Amino acid sequence: MATAMIDLRQLGAVKAPVGFAERVLASAGVTDSYALFDTVLGPVYVxxxxxxxxxxxxxxxxxxxxEWFGRDVGRQLVRVDPPADLAAKIEDQxxxxxxxxxxxxxxxxxSQAVLRKTLEIRRGEVRPYGWIAREIGHPAAVRAVGTALANNPIPYFIPCHRVVRSDGVIGNYGGxxxxxxxxxxxxxxxxxxxxQKLAQSGFRYEGIKSTKIFCFPTCYHGRHAREENFVFFHDEAEARAKGYRPCKDCRPAVA
Amino acid sequence: MEGTERVFERLVRDHQDRIYALGLALTGNRHDAEDVAQDTFLRAYRALAGYTPERVRELKQRAWLHRIAVNVVRNRVRGVRPRLVELNGSEPSTTSGPEDDALRRAEVDALAARVAGLPARYREPVVLRHVQELSYAEVAEVLGQPVGTVKANVHRGLKLLRGESDGHGDD
Structure with missing residues (x-):
């Protein structure tokens, strides 16, 4: 009896593996993992x-x-060796x-609505702040959109850099x-x-003569058009007066 | 919500060694032990999220976690591992804990395998009483059995472990 009991206590003295608690907390979503990645933008903590x-x-x-994460997001961070495929996923993203x-x-x-809408802007394109505001159903909240984007916790990934001022000033950037x-x-x-040249001349939209559709400059529908086939508009009324309809993809105005 | 997370973090840090040891004694190997321990805490977390603050405060954490772990082991299908989180990619580590002495480790593993080989009705009370050192009253609570049954099963389990015949009826 006595020997068996001593042996069994030894079994009870076993310790959990190194890093066990951290893995459990990460699996439960209580803590976040992070690592430093080399990206096209240089080293980025993710x-x-x-x-x-x-x-x-x-x-x-x-x-x-x-420190920034603890303050802004409010959870704890644990530095880990990243999973093998995460670097490639980040590069692709x-x-x-x-x-x-x-x-x-x-x-x-x-803020979530603003950021989710921002995710819809394609690479190589930009939209004005007012577009986000209108698209998420708060057309008057342009400043609030700016604040939400400035506090984007996931810049580069959620492309807040693709939201610019309509006057051509590139605007602030939290990243x-x-x-x-x-x-x-x-x-x-x-x-x-x-x-910037277009914005400084007061042109907010570009129309394509052949299709009679007007877009935000940079909209991918105009990507193959030659410069002489564009016509530029100051506002929606001018475009409509000339017989152009808004692009259904970049939605420069409610169609 | 914030409160639950704090409580949970404390719970994991306070009980991780006990629950891992329990998993090892019940399953007989370290790989399954980590799965069981992880699963136990994740179930505890989901349960905590739905408890009122009073219930969380009055929780007898040790007995509660032991009960969850025993159920996790009972419900396990051999060979099927619980889904791991892809994005975290946290493969269970095979590195040992601080008791790194290879010889002792092998000894402990062999003992764990022996204990895990007991029939469940003896293994559970023996492990809870003599590995985890819960009181008979606590073991009875965890297993939902009368104290007398627990005592009898512990006794028979220890006999089996020592290689003596089960000896039903003798006492």
């Missing part, structure tokens, strides 16, 4: 959990990323070849200031010089 990617930041240090899942819990429904925003848009093939 956090994720079972629901998807939860944050991204070009932070100067892991500590700063952790940033190249526009894949759509990852995102965890936007903790954001207001309004590293206006210069970073320009750099990323360039990388995505947006012709910024053309965009």
């Amino acid at each position: 956090a994720w959990n079972r629901l998807g990617v939860s944050a991204a930041m070009r932070a100067p240090s892991a500590l700063q990323f952790e 940033l190249a526009g070849k894949r759509r990852l899942q995102f965890d936007l819990r903790g954001l207001t429904p309004f 590293g200031g206006p210069e970073a925003k320009k750099q990323i848009l360039n990388l995505e093939g947006v012709q910024l010089a053309r965009l």
